[in-house]
Amino acid sequence: MDTQLTAGDYVLVDDNMWVQVKGFAIYIHKTDEGVVVDIFDNNFVMAGILGSTYAFDNELALKGNPWVHEENDPIDLDGGLSATNEQDQE
Numbered sequence: 001m002d003t004q005l006t007a008g009d010y011v012l013v014d015d016n017m018w019v020q021v022k023g024f025a026i027y028i029h030k031t032d033e034g035v036v037v038d039i040f041d042n043n044f045v046m047a048g049i050l051g052s053t054y055a056f057d058n059e060l061a062l063k064g065n066p067w068v069h070e071e072n073d074p075i076d077l078d079g080g081l082s083a084t085n086e087q088d089q090e
Contacts, residue, residue, distance in 0.1 A: 012030070016028060016030065017029075023041065024040065025045050027039075031054075033056050033057060034054060034055050034059070035055055037052065037054070039051040039052065
């Protein structure tokens, strides 16, 4: 891996990324319809996928839900409300 990440929350800003966890290589990538996560053995990536999952954009909650990140909106990954919510501005 080129970059080491510390514990924390991250927002994927490009179309895809690789993450290494233990002996797994995890490929996260955006699609036109949502997101796909593929899991490989880090030592045998070319051997094929060990597991995969996906979710579609239309499965997201309606706009305005504080748990859904809208493009270019502030996001609080600690599970709280963002600083732009009315109750935080008081």
